[in-house]
Amino acid sequence: MPGIPTTASRSRTPPTNSALRGAPLLIRKKAAIAAAAILALSATGCAASVSAGTSSDSSNSRYGGTLTFLDPVAYTAFNVTNTLWSNSNVVPQLVDRLTYQDAKTGKIEPWLASSWDVSSDGLTYTFHLRKGVTFSDGTQLDAQVVKDNYDQHGLGDKAKGIAADSFFTGYVKSTVVDPSTVSITLSKPDAGFLQVTSIYRSGIVAKSTLEKDWNAQGQLDNLVGSGPFKVKSHDANNTTITLERRDDYDWAPQGFAHQGKAYLKEIVYKTVAEDSVRMGSVKSGQAQIARNILPTDEAALKSAGITVNSYSVQGEVNHLGINLNSKFVDNENVRLALQAATNRQELRDTVLSDSYGVAKSVLPQADHNFTDQSSYLQYDQAKAEKLLADAGFTKGSDGFLQKDGNTLGFTIYVAPYYQTSKKLLQLLSQEWGKVGVQLTVKEVDSGTYSTKILSADTAFNQTQWSRADADVLRTAFGSEYGFANKVANPELDKLLQSQAEAGTPDARQKIVTDIQKYLLEHALEIPLYDETQVFALAKTVNGFATEPVARAELYDTWLSK
Incomplete structure (x- = not known):
């Protein structure tokens, strides 16, 4: 049987000072707009004033209150598979999954499934569902609705405009054994499949949601889950979203800090793009949590008594993906x-902060499958110059390298999802310029960006896949999956498939280590830094946690009175 994570009690993701993720690029606004945003927050009465919290509060006193959560990135469609950082901090409060992954140990524990069995050949997973679970529309969780959810993920639905989910490659079918038992069949063993059942994008939604087409499923009012909160209201553009507690909720994983209904009565999510407004709102008590703290703001917030926590994002490191169909990068010496x-x-030292780890492999240091491959990632200007000379490049009159009359140059686009992207790429341009490589940094709107990075003319794009399992590398690089390099690589595909079919965790880890080495030996990506999410928390916030890929979990969160 594949090396499947075992069941264990979970501890919440601890904040770390050497953690991970560069967050979305913030949309700057004029001072007048910033002032208006502050007034709007005040007028809506988002929250009570900040006061010193105490962890000694009795359990009963933790119930109640409204928490305001500020995000710089606009919310888009609310399909559960939407991985946009802003959306995926909201959806986990609304939907539950079959299993839960302990962020600290990587172990899988029961949630909507109270237990499961895996066949000896690793092809069949049978889940026994927890009884008494309901969706926010009052309907019951049963095997049929789980089957319908997983069929949409694994097979897609052309009539509804729903594509198959790349995380479910190898999915064959689900079978209803009885009302509380569902059996899932795969085409080949997949050691990472059980972990797929725990990720936020695999959240189980009600029949009323599944019956709608793709576009309608993306409308917030249509997202019906079994989570501890439900949608109360939102404005036309989803710039303000209010969730309210479900008082009948009583099926959290046993590893959570409490059972029963959530502590918070309501959560208000607001899109606030301007850095100074978000920081000022947390300082003044108009909001309690702000996501995406700029590295340059961390010290000032701490000095004002605001807690600044960074959380590890397991998956890939933040890196430059490489399209091998592009000019020059098909040459391994160039890469x-x-x-x-x-x-x-x-x-890290110039653009980021100590909250971010220096990349030492293709997986971040906090990842359970990380092995130190920093020997491949040493800065060595002389080595770079020799490799380029061996590739036949010579320096032209403008200081940049040339070959056959063509300048060794690339255009890279600022990633709109990482707040530090522009400064980081500009510094990288200076670093590559020292060895004669011209890197031109351009900034475009998000729609143009999405088109540009798919073009063969664009060799590099700043990117990262989040998933707390080694199979994230198959998701990113496999020919049947993300196909990151856009060129078939049978040797790499064989390694990626082998880790999925490994018979034991130790055997799998050995192959995963080989994959990390292979990607760096052939420079199939250029690691930049370990992914990090940085949050500012007001003094009143207690019990805040994130799941393995640093999406907020607010079930155990409470506010000091």
């Missing part, structure tokens, strides 16, 4: 040279 010309320590 290895750019790897050596990238000064990761300088990037």
Whole structure:
């Protein structure tokens, strides 16, 4: 049987000072708009004033209150598979999954499924469902609705405009054994499948949601889950969203800090793009949590008595993905040279903060499958220059390398999802310029960006996949999955499939280590830094936690009176 994570009690993701993720690029507004946003927050009475919290509050006193959560990135469609950071901090409060992954240990524990069995050949997973679970529309959780959810993920639904989910590649079918038992069949063993049942994008939704087409499923009012909160209201553009507690909720994983209904009465999510407004709102008590704290704001917030926590994002490191169909990068010496010309320590120390880890592999240091491959990632200008010379490049009159009359140059676009992207890429341009490589940094709107990064003319794009399992590498690089390099690589595909079919956790880890080495030996990506999410928490916030890929969990969160 594949190396399946075992069931264990869970501890919540602890904040770390050497953690992970660069967050979305913030949309700047004029001062007048910023002032208006502050007034709007005040006028809506988002929350009570901040006062010193105390962890000694009795359990009963923890219930109640409204928490306001500020996000710089606009909310888009609320399909459960939407991985946009803003959306995926809301959806986990509304939907539950079959299983839950302990962020600290990586172990899988029961949730909507009270237990499960895996066949000896690793092809069949049978889940026994928890009884008494209801969706927010009052309907019951049963095997049929789980089957219908997983069929939409694994097979898609052309009539509804729903594509198959790449995380479910290998899915064959689900079978209703009885009302509380569902059996899932795979085409080949997949050691990471049980973990797929725990991720936020695999949240189980009600029949009323599944019956709608893709676009309608993305409308917030149509998202019906079994989570501890439900949608109360939202404005036309989803710039303000209010969730209210479900008082009948009583099926949290046993590893959570409490059972029964959530502590908070309501959660208000607001889109606030301007940094100063978000920071000022937390300082003044108009809001309790702000996501995406700029590295330059961390010290000032701490000095004002605001808690600043960074949380590890398991999955890939933040890196430059490489399209091998693009000019020059099909040459391995060029890619290895750019790897050596990238000064990761300088990037972290200049653009980021101590909250971010320096990349030491293709997986972040906090990832359970990480092995230190920093020997491949040492900054070495002389090595880079020699590799480029060996590739036949010579320096032109403008200082940049040339070959056959063509300048060794690339255009890269600022990623609108990472707040530090522009400054980081500009510094990277300077670093590569030292070895004669021209890197032109351009900034475009998000729609244009999505088109540009798919073009063969664009060799590099700043990216990252979040998933707390080694199979994230197959999701990203496999020919049947993300196909990151856009060129078939049978040797890599074989390694990626082998880790999924490994018979034991130790055997799987050995293969995963080989994959990390392979990707760096051939410079199939250029790691930048370990992914991090940084949150500012008001003094009144207690019990805040995130799941393995740093999406907020607010079930155990409470506000000091």
